[in-house]
Amino acid sequence: MEIRxxxxxxxxPGNPKKxxxxxxxxxxxxxxxxxxxxxxxxxxxxxxxSTTLYMVSGLLEPTNGEIWFGDEDVTDLEPEKRGIGLVxxxxxxxxxxxxxxxVAFPLTNxxxxxxxxxxxxxxxxxxDGKPEFKKRKLTKDEIDxxxxxxxxxxxxxPYLERKPNQLSGGQQQRVAIARALVKKPKxxxxxxxxxxxxxxxxxxxxxxxxxxxxxxxxxTIFVTHDQEEAMSISDKIVVMKLGVKQQEGVPQxxxxxxxxxxxxxxxxxxPINLFKGLLKDHKxxxxxxxxxxxxxxxxxxxxxxxxxxxxxxxxxxxxPEGIVIDERAPEMFHFHVNRILTMxxxxxxxxxxxxxxxDTKFVIDAFTKVSVGDVVCAVKPHKCFAxxxxxGEPRLI
Amino acid sequence: xxxxxxxxxxxxxxxxAKGFVVNLFKPKERVSADAGEKNxxxxxxxxxxxxxxxxxFTFYPLINTIAIAFLKNYDYIQQTSEGFTxxxxxxxxxxxxxxxxxxxxxxxxxxxFRSGGVVxxxxxxxxxxxxxxxxxxxxxxxxxxxxxxxxxxVPISIIIALFIAIGLNSIPAFHKALQTIFFVPYVTNAIxxxxxxxxxxxxxxxxxxxxxxxxxxxxxQGAPAWRAMIAxxxxxxxxxxxxxxxxxxxxxxNIDKQYYDAAKIDSASGFKTMxxxxxxxxxxxxLYIMITSFIGAFKEYTSVVGLLGKxxxxxxxxxxxxxxxxxxxxMVKGNVQYGAAAAVLLFIIILIFTGIQxxxxxxxxxx
Numbered sequence: 001m002e003i004r005x006x007x008x009x010x011x012x013p014g015n016p017k018k019x020x021x022x023x024x025x026x027x028x029x030x031x032x033x034x035x036x037x038x039x040x041x042x043x044x045x046x047x048x049x050s051t052t053l054y055m056v057s058g059l060l061e062p063t064n065g066e067i068w069f070g071d072e073d074v075t076d077l078e079p080e081k082r083g084i085g086l087v088x089x090x091x092x093x094x095x096x097x098x099x100x101x102x103v104a105f106p107l108t109n110x111x112x113x114x115x116x117x118x119x120x121x122x123x124x125x126x127x128d129g130k131p132e133f134k135k136r137k138l139t140k141d142e143i144d145x146x147x148x149x150x151x152x153x154x155x156x157x158p159y160l161e162r163k164p165n166q167l168s169g170g171q172q173q174r175v176a177i178a179r180a181l182v183k184k185p186k187x188x189x190x191x192x193x194x195x196x197x198x199x200x201x202x203x204x205x206x207x208x209x210x211x212x213x214x215x216x217x218x219x220t221i222f223v224t225h226d227q228e229e230a231m232s233i234s235d236k237i238v239v240m241k242l243g244v245k246q247q248e249g250v251p252q253x254x255x256x257x258x259x260x261x262x263x264x265x266x267x268x269x270x271p272i273n274l275f276k277g278l279l280k281d282h283k284x285x286x287x288x289x290x291x292x293x294x295x296x297x298x299x300x301x302x303x304x305x306x307x308x309x310x311x312x313x314x315x316x317x318x319x320p321e322g323i324v325i326d327e328r329a330p331e332m333f334h335f336h337v338n339r340i341l342t343m344x345x346x347x348x349x350x351x352x353x354x355x356x357x358x359d360t361k362f363v364i365d366a367f368t369k370v371s372v373g374d375v376v377c378a379v380k381p382h383k384c385f386a387x388x389x390x391x392g393e394p395r396l397i
Numbered sequence: 398x399x400x401x402x403x404x405x406x407x408x409x410x411x412x413x414a415k416g417f418v419v420n421l422f423k424p425k426e427r428v429s430a431d432a433g434e435k436n437x438x439x440x441x442x443x444x445x446x447x448x449x450x451x452x453x454f455t456f457y458p459l460i461n462t463i464a465i466a467f468l469k470n471y472d473y474i475q476q477t478s479e480g481f482t483x484x485x486x487x488x489x490x491x492x493x494x495x496x497x498x499x500x501x502x503x504x505x506x507x508x509x510f511r512s513g514g515v516v517x518x519x520x521x522x523x524x525x526x527x528x529x530x531x532x533x534x535x536x537x538x539x540x541x542x543x544x545x546x547x548x549x550x551v552p553i554s555i556i557i558a559l560f561i562a563i564g565l566n567s568i569p570a571f572h573k574a575l576q577t578i579f580f581v582p583y584v585t586n587a588i589x590x591x592x593x594x595x596x597x598x599x600x601x602x603x604x605x606x607x608x609x610x611x612x613x614x615x616x617x618q619g620a621p622a623w624r625a626m627i628a629x630x631x632x633x634x635x636x637x638x639x640x641x642x643x644x645x646x647x648x649x650x651n652i653d654k655q656y657y658d659a660a661k662i663d664s665a666s667g668f669k670t671m672x673x674x675x676x677x678x679x680x681x682x683x684l685y686i687m688i689t690s691f692i693g694a695f696k697e698y699t700s701v702v703g704l705l706g707k708x709x710x711x712x713x714x715x716x717x718x719x720x721x722x723x724x725x726x727x728m729v730k731g732n733v734q735y736g737a738a739a740a741v742l743l744f745i746i747i748l749i750f751t752g753i754q755x756x757x758x759x760x761x762x763x764x
Contacts, residue, residue, distance in 0.1 A: 059661065059662070079662050080661060080662065080664030081664075085662070086662045088655050088659060090655065092655035092656055092658065092659040094656065094659075094673070094674060094677070095763060096677040096763035097677075106662075109665045110664070179659075179663075
């Protein structure tokens with residue numbers, strides 16, 4: 001089921017008397033979630049990602065815009081009629097019910113619509129000559145079968161008779177997913193599903209979510225503020241800031257090709273290193289070092305995209321992995337290494353630079369010889385970006 | 398393989414036993430005890446006002462009541478009695494009666510009864526038919542009335558309070574104002590409320606007028622006990638609602654809103670959400686008000702005084718509107734040992750019911 005979000009806006013009214021302005025939690029959002037894919041809504045807290053999710057679920061009413069599930073406009077549909085499963089941030093498992101009852105609860109509310117069959121096995125017609133249907137509850141056996149099948153998918157079979165508070169965070173998480181999946185929804189919505197778990201469990205559970213999502217093929221929207229989490233399991237990520245979509249795309253593409261400083265800064269651990277810089281004659285300077293030359297092809301492409309590459313002050317971003325310690329490099333970058341942190345596979349250089357705008361950290365291969373003090377390096381061109389100082393700080397190159 | 402296994406099983410036990418023996422002869426660590434003892438007198442000093450007041454006005458009367466219940470012909474003024482007896486309980490339960498000359502007669506020795514069981518005839522040792530007099534107020538009126546009040550008013554008032562609390566919780570607009578209105582009965586004097594209800598239920602009162610019942614008697618002279626009981630129950634339910642609403646409302650406000658969102662997504666109906674989410678999550682509060690109001694209803698007394706002014710609707714012929722506590726109160730003047738015996742019986746009944754409630758609640762209450 002494809003989900004299309006069109007011009008979605010949510011305004012929380014302020015109080016004009018007290019001078020509190022209206023809050024645009026979500027502002028003109030357009031997203032398409034392809035059928036069967038997992039899309040991560042990503043952004044810092046307060047960026048409107050949860051609000052978006054709750055509007056898709058129907059628990060919040062949008063101020064403006066439309067939400068389509070396939071060919072159906074669900075904007076004004078009640079949440080229970082949308083055919084969604086929602087996993088809450090703190091799971092919202094009913095504490096007084098066993099795991100089994102928690103998972104079975106949605107099924108007990110379900111009504112099957114079945115054709116009424118006559119003695120000859122053909123469907124009966126009602127007085128108006130239309131085919132007759134009847135509604136019925138699921139039987140106990142049917143519920144039991146579905147619950148056990150779902151429990152098997154999320155691997156909570158041994159815990160069915162326990163109460164939620166007798167389970168670990170990860171197990172509760174899986175029960176919450178089971179409860180969301182048991183109705184076989186068309187859409188699965190996950191609200192910060194991993195934020196209550198410890199680091200190791202988080203890694204494990206995110207794999208689990210991915211596995212469950214792929215085995216059921218259910219269209220999923222996943223909200224998180226953790227970029228690593230979103231990038232690792234999403235087919236597509238949507239980066240949001242203050243209710244406005246910044247960029248969407250395949251995680252690696254967004255990482256390689258961020259559209260502005262916010263996206264570049266938000267994705268990646270450790271975050272990108274930012275410096276005050278200068279764009280002059282199609283060259284990027286940090287202080288006196290020319291860190292990158294812009295090729296004629298790149299100039300041509302920038303012109304197509306309407307990017308202004310005239311001489312100007314810019315913010316230069318270099319990814320932590322974007323340097324090569326090489327004194328013979330044509331474009332050199334000098335910086336000072338304060339400390340060297342060994343991380344096993346890599347080493348991290350905690351560094352300093354006069355022009356720095358953020359903490360400066362570089363990651364290089366563990367076998368590179370480097371010592372505390374001034375270091376000269378080459379900068380990988382595709383790991384080095386320049387951002388305009390204009391509004392929104394769009395990327396120039 | 399097998400002997401090895403048993404050896405393995407035994408080792409921890411031996412180790413445990415060894416550890417126990419070793420610990421037995423070790424000097425005990427005294428650090429915490431020393432620190433505690435130094436300031437002990439201070440703790441007692443701070444507790445003293447409370448303990449003294451409780452001892453004088455609660456513990457002593459409590460023990461004294463139990464003691465009096467077992468004393469024969471206790472004299473309240475001179476604090477004298479004729480020794481230990483179980484007669485008081487027999488009298489309260491209508492099993493023990495007395496002749497006019499003061500001889501004790503057991504109920505099962507009587508051959509026939511008159512005046513609603515109060516007067517019993519028996520044949521004495523000399524073969525003469527004589528009359529004995531029994532107290533039937535408790536067994537015939539006080540206990541049944543108290544049980545009726547308890548089992549009618551408690552469930553009804555809890556259910557009504559639950560609906561009102563849920564209603565109040567779901568309309569945030571007039572929340573504060575309505576909460577105040579619903580709380581008014583709690584701060585109103587029971588006697589004053591009783592007088593208002595007495596006017597309402599008068600044979601010329603508003604209830605008869607509103608429902609077009611003519612001049613039906615509810616609480617006046619000559620009204621049947623069951624009709625007076627209806628008026629009494631209405632009064633008790635109304636008067637006990639605010640406290641329950643308050644407790645339930647505070648419980649409701651502590652329920653995470655996400656449970657309701659989850660129930661909505663799970664397409665549970667409003668009623669089903671109430672029965673499957675609200676009530677179980679409110680169960681600690683419901684248990685609390687159930688136990689307190691059960692006890693309160695067993696002790697009902699002021700309502701009868703407030704509404705009827707006397708324990709009877711038939712002109713004083715019988716005490717047909719007695720409650721247990723009303724009986725106890727009446728016995729304080731002159732027959733305090735019977736009052737004490739009735740109080741002990743009431744205490745046992747309340748204890749049993751509360752015990753049952755706790756037992757049942759273990760399965761139904763989710764903390």
